[in-house]
Amino acid sequence: xxxxxxxxxxxxxxxxxxxxxxxxxxxxxxxxxxxxxxxxxxxxxxxxxxxxxxxxxxxxxxxxxxxxxxxxxxxxxxxxxxxxxxxxxxxxxxxxxxxxxxxxxxxxxxxxxxxxxxxxxxxxxxxxxxxxxxxxxxxxxxxxxxxxxxxxxxxxxxxxxxxxxxxxxxxxxxxxxxxxxxxxxxxxxxxxxxxxxxxxxxxxxxxxxxxxxxxxxxxxxxxxxxxxxxxxxxxxxxxxxxxxxxxxxxxxx
Amino acid sequence: xxxxxxxxxxxxxxxxxxxxxxxxxxxxxxxxxxxxxxxxxxxxxxxxxxxxxxxxxxxxxxxxxxxxxxxxxxxxxxxxxxxxxxxxxxxxxxxxxxxxxxxxxxxxxxxxxxxxxxxxxxxxxxxxxxxxxxxxxxxxxxxxxxxxxxxxxxxxxxxxxxxxxxxxxxxxxxxxxxxxxxxxxxxxxxxxxxxxxxxxxxxxxxxxxxxxxxxxxxxxxxxxxxxxxxxxxxxxxxxxxxxxxxxxxxxxxxxxxxxxxxxxxxxxxxxxxxxxxxxxxxxxxxxxxxxxxxxxxxxxxxxxxxxxxxxxxxxxxxxxxxxxxxxxxxxxxxxxxxxxxxxxxxxxxxxxxxxxxxxxxxxxxxxxxxxxxxxxxxxxxxxxxxxxxxxxxxxxxxxxxxxxxxxxxxxxxxxxxxxxxxxxxxxxxxxxxxxxxxxxxxxxxxxxxxxxxxxxxxxxxxxxxxxxxxxxxxxxxxxxxxxxxxxxxxxxxxxxxxxxxxxxxxxxxxxxxxxxxxxxxxxxxxxxxxxxxxxxxxxxxxxxxxxxxxxxxxxxxxxxxxxxxxxxxxxxxxxxxxxxxxxxxxxxxxxxxxxxxxxxxxxxxxxxxxxxxxxxxxxxxxxxxxxxxxxxxxxxxxxxxxxxxxxxxxxxxxxxxxxxxxxxxxxxxxx
Ligand SMILES: Cc1cc2nc3c(=O)[nH]c(=O)nc-3n(C[C@H](O)[C@H](O)[C@H](O)COP(=O)(O)OP(=O)(O)OC[C@H]3O[C@@H](n4cnc5c(N)ncnc54)[C@H](O)[C@@H]3O)c2cc1C
Ligand code: SF4
Ligand code: FES
Numbered sequence: 001x002x003x004x005x006x007x008x009x010x011x012x013x014x015x016x017x018x019x020x021x022x023x024x025x026x027x028x029x030x031x032x033x034x035x036x037x038x039x040x041x042x043x044x045x046x047x048x049x050x051x052x053x054x055x056x057x058x059x060x061x062x063x064x065x066x067x068x069x070x071x072x073x074x075x076x077x078x079x080x081x082x083x084x085x086x087x088x089x090x091x092x093x094x095x096x097x098x099x100x101x102x103x104x105x106x107x108x109x110x111x112x113x114x115x116x117x118x119x120x121x122x123x124x125x126x127x128x129x130x131x132x133x134x135x136x137x138x139x140x141x142x143x144x145x146x147x148x149x150x151x152x153x154x155x156x157x158x159x160x161x162x163x164x165x166x167x168x169x170x171x172x173x174x175x176x177x178x179x180x181x182x183x184x185x186x187x188x189x190x191x192x193x194x195x196x197x198x199x200x201x202x203x204x205x206x207x208x209x210x211x212x213x214x215x216x217x218x219x220x221x222x223x224x225x226x227x228x229x230x231x232x233x234x235x236x237x238x239x240x241x242x243x244x245x246x247x248x249x250x251x252x253x
Numbered sequence: 254x255x256x257x258x259x260x261x262x263x264x265x266x267x268x269x270x271x272x273x274x275x276x277x278x279x280x281x282x283x284x285x286x287x288x289x290x291x292x293x294x295x296x297x298x299x300x301x302x303x304x305x306x307x308x309x310x311x312x313x314x315x316x317x318x319x320x321x322x323x324x325x326x327x328x329x330x331x332x333x334x335x336x337x338x339x340x341x342x343x344x345x346x347x348x349x350x351x352x353x354x355x356x357x358x359x360x361x362x363x364x365x366x367x368x369x370x371x372x373x374x375x376x377x378x379x380x381x382x383x384x385x386x387x388x389x390x391x392x393x394x395x396x397x398x399x400x401x402x403x404x405x406x407x408x409x410x411x412x413x414x415x416x417x418x419x420x421x422x423x424x425x426x427x428x429x430x431x432x433x434x435x436x437x438x439x440x441x442x443x444x445x446x447x448x449x450x451x452x453x454x455x456x457x458x459x460x461x462x463x464x465x466x467x468x469x470x471x472x473x474x475x476x477x478x479x480x481x482x483x484x485x486x487x488x489x490x491x492x493x494x495x496x497x498x499x500x501x502x503x504x505x506x507x508x509x510x511x512x513x514x515x516x517x518x519x520x521x522x523x524x525x526x527x528x529x530x531x532x533x534x535x536x537x538x539x540x541x542x543x544x545x546x547x548x549x550x551x552x553x554x555x556x557x558x559x560x561x562x563x564x565x566x567x568x569x570x571x572x573x574x575x576x577x578x579x580x581x582x583x584x585x586x587x588x589x590x591x592x593x594x595x596x597x598x599x600x601x602x603x604x605x606x607x608x609x610x611x612x613x614x615x616x617x618x619x620x621x622x623x624x625x626x627x628x629x630x631x632x633x634x635x636x637x638x639x640x641x642x643x644x645x646x647x648x649x650x651x652x653x654x655x656x657x658x659x660x661x662x663x664x665x666x667x668x669x670x671x672x673x674x675x676x677x678x679x680x681x682x683x684x685x686x687x688x689x690x691x692x693x694x695x696x697x698x699x700x701x702x703x704x705x706x707x708x709x710x711x712x713x714x715x716x717x718x719x720x721x722x723x724x725x726x727x728x729x730x731x732x733x734x735x736x737x738x739x740x741x742x743x744x745x746x747x748x749x750x751x752x753x754x755x756x757x758x759x760x761x762x763x764x765x766x767x768x769x770x771x772x773x774x775x776x777x778x779x780x781x782x783x784x785x786x787x788x789x790x791x792x793x794x795x796x797x798x799x800x801x802x803x804x805x806x807x808x809x810x811x812x813x814x815x816x817x818x819x820x821x822x823x824x825x826x827x828x829x830x831x832x833x834x835x836x837x838x839x840x841x842x843x844x845x846x847x848x849x850x851x852x853x854x855x856x857x858x859x860x861x862x863x864x865x866x867x868x869x870x871x872x873x874x875x876x877x878x879x880x881x882x883x884x885x886x887x888x889x890x891x892x893x894x895x896x897x898x899x900x901x902x903x904x905x906x907x908x909x910x911x912x913x914x915x916x917x918x919x920x921x922x923x924x
Binding site: 053054163 | 304305308319320321323324326328338340377378379381387388390392393394412413415418422425426427432433464465493494495527528530531532533535536661662666668731732735778782824826827831832835
């Protein structure tokens with residue numbers, strides 16, 4: 001364990017607000033411990049900037065443990081950086097070497113406009129879910145007993161796997177078409193794999209896909225980049241499942 | 254007589270809630286459309302409340318500071334949610350869940366509220382399954398359960414290590430349905446900065462839009478605060494970076510009493526600190542204590558050898574290890590409640606047995622479980638002569654399905670493989686049992702202002718049992734508040750729309766703008782984090798796991814000093830009318846600096862040890878319980894509800910005496 005910190009050069013996208021033009025700026029940081037998380041490294045930079053009376057770099061984050069989906073960042077050309085199956089907040093500086101130059105940019109997609117610096121507007125994801133991301137049941141509590149309908153463990157596990165999507169948007173950011181198919185596929189599968197969600201499965205798929213198109217996400221050309229970059233390992237199978245639900249719904253119409 | 258009226262209904266405890274619901278005033282559906290309700294917070298409590306109220310027909314406005322309601326901190330909850338379903342047929346019942354919660358809370362919770370919580374718990378699971386929450390299941394297709402600390406039954410429902418995520422997505426989906434229908438108007442990236450009170454009633458809030466700095470007024474017939482806990486007053490905690498006390502604190506300054514601020518849960522199993530740059534601490538779910546055994550070396554020489562890297566923990570034989578929880582608490586072993594487990598870890602580390610460089614870490618070891626599960630799996634597979642390696646492989650597989658994401662999280666942070674070497678853990682601030690005082694209807698002392706979830710002083714007394722916060726948040730949001738709020742709103746049907754063009758809104762907005770401008774104009778020399786870290790250190794050192802009168806008195810003076818410096822020397826770059834994360838941090842820290850003082854004042858005035866509140870002056874001096882925390886029911890069997898009085902430290906204390914009619918008050922024993 002070397003205790004001597006790393007010296008790094010950061011090239012970071014700075015943009016005042018959605019209307020302004022942005023550009024890359026260069027910042028050196030010194031004595032970065034390999035045990036720091038990537039965001040803690042940015043905290044160090046920001047602390048430094050504040051002391052110099054400069055504006056700190058704005059980035060989204062909250063839980064800092066890979067679950068809220070708030071953090072983003074395109075790091076050296078990869079969504080959530082060079083490590084696999086982690087979000088930016090879980091990325092550790094031990095993945096980098098002394099003397100490295102690191103490029104940090106926001107998610108790039110028409111449907112995710114930049115709000116400031118590294119922060120983008122992902123509300124399109126919410127709107128897709130308003131269109132059908134639910135099971136139509138009231139919260140009265142007067143439902144049937146939770147064990148009344150046994151669900152095969154495998155189906156429950158698959159639904160769970162789909163539902164672990166954190167809505168971060170890395171799939172969109174890493175797709176050359178800025179397609180949201182992996183995200184929407186996961187959201188649709190999460191429900192349609194369960195008997196409770198089957199009832200509305202077709203309409204759900206139709207409505208969510210329609211909203212997805214309205215939001216300006218691109219088409220899927222099966223590059224599979226999304227699956228590689230997804231921090232939660234959401235599988236491409238979800239896209240296939242969505243296509244099935246969607247097709248059978250379209251045929252019925 | 255106290256000014257506090259808990260409004261607990263009459264009658265036997267098991268009938269109270271039903272009778273109350275039957276008598277409660279209802280609002281006719283046509284009138285609900287004329288009534289506005291503001292819900293601040295979209296975690297389990299706020300999300301569930303917003304969805305339910307909108308379904309019932311109220312016009313709801315919901316607010317959160319994240320970019321989507323689905324990112325509220327509830328998303329991070331790992332281990333599970335309790336419910337008295339008795340699916341395992343191990344003797345669970347509503348009464349047992351009630352009893353465990355009151356006892357676990359060290360007899361400092363309100364009996365009637367806790368009973369109601371236990372009563373509605375089973376419905377929560379039904380509701381969530383109907384919404385499509387994919388809880389863990391057994392091969393037969395039925396729901397699986399696990400055990401959590403402080404209880405002897407298996408009543409915790411879970412979805413791997415992501416239970417909070419799955420439950421919140423359930424509440425979020427219910428919200429989405431109402432947002433899509435236009436019944437909820439959702440405001441993301443908006444932060445509430447003040448509560449507006451008109452003629453003694455909560456009538457609205459003042460919010461700032463993080464994106465452009467815009468300040469706006471919102472009115473309603475009732476305001477629900479479901480804004481989470483305030484553990485971040487310690488700077489380092491397992492809470493999300495944005496978790497804060499602002500909404501609750503502003504309500505406090507407008508007249509809502511703040512109850513038991515010093516009741517904090519220090520969670521025993523978190524990843525130890527590693528350096529000064531650290532921004533937060535990471536929890537390793539309590540569910541791990543189902544299978545992990547906690548130990549430190551028996552001999553101090555081994556501790557030194559481990560710290561200097563000469564020995565590995567795996568090289569120590571069984572009798573060179575001190576499984577101190579199993580030793581001290583044979584009945585509950587590794588599954589004692591959190592406060593007990595945390596203090597025991599601190600006791601060993603203070604005695605010099607901590608196993609890492611900082612001396613603040615103990616082991617959480619899965620090797621026994623891996624062997625046990627491995628043997629079981631080999632038997633099931635008919636592999637009679639499985640080698641040790643094969644058994645280990647099979648056992649690791651079982652552990653991976655149960656806790657895979659937690660092990661991965663640990664490995665990513667610590668860079669060490671917990672399947673092979675025991676995890677290192679240490680207690681960290683996790684949850685706040687204190688919060689806004691509420692009556693049985695969840696109303697604060699300001700009429701029309703409600704508090705739900707972790708933001709209220711809650712049902713957990715002085716210590717919360719694992720997997721009970723999710724239960725409480727959803728109970729409050731889905732099943733309690735939607736009824737009780739009607740009782741108040743029934744009188745509001747003739748009020749009509751509430752104008753924001755009134756002197757009260759004007760004054761509140763002016764105060765908010767004034768505070769923001771003052772902060773921006775200080776242009777001192779130190780960052781917001783500088784002050785937050787200093788506050789956190791005082792809180793941890795003197796108002797943390799173990800407290801005494803001298804330390805608390807010093808803490809109060811030190812916090813006042815830091816607060817004074819903050820208001821003279823903080824430096825916030827950027828502007829007012831733009832996205833300004835430093836400014837957003839500053840308003841939060843300003844409130845933490847006030848709350849911190851009240852917190853210490855409360856801890857000082859409670860000269861007893863109870864639950865997570867441990868006063869060094871109050872321990873058992875002899876007998877079987879020697880060295881354990883000593884509660885003082887004669888003098889402190891009350892909820893401390895503090896009324897704002899111009900200065901955080903000058904708050905007036907009101908006492909709600911607690912009555913225990915259905916559970917006998919006893920010394921808590923887990924031996
Ligand atoms: C790491 C971790 C693991 C946990 N695991 C478990 C577990 O396994 N089981 C269990 O029962 N409990 C667990 N807990 C505790 C539990 O998760 C929380 O107590 C609970 O989720 C709190 O829910 P809530 O709805 O009250 O608040 P939160 O989920 O914290 O939501 C707060 C909401 O308020 C909003 N908000 C706050 N302030 C403002 C403001 N000023 N203006 C506008 N909006 C505001 C936020 O945006 C957010 O939407 C865990 C906690 C942590 C930290
Ligand atoms: S599918 Fe993966 S990459 Fe896309 S939003 Fe979900 S978690 Fe993020
Ligand atoms: S900050 Fe929550 S996932 Fe990274």
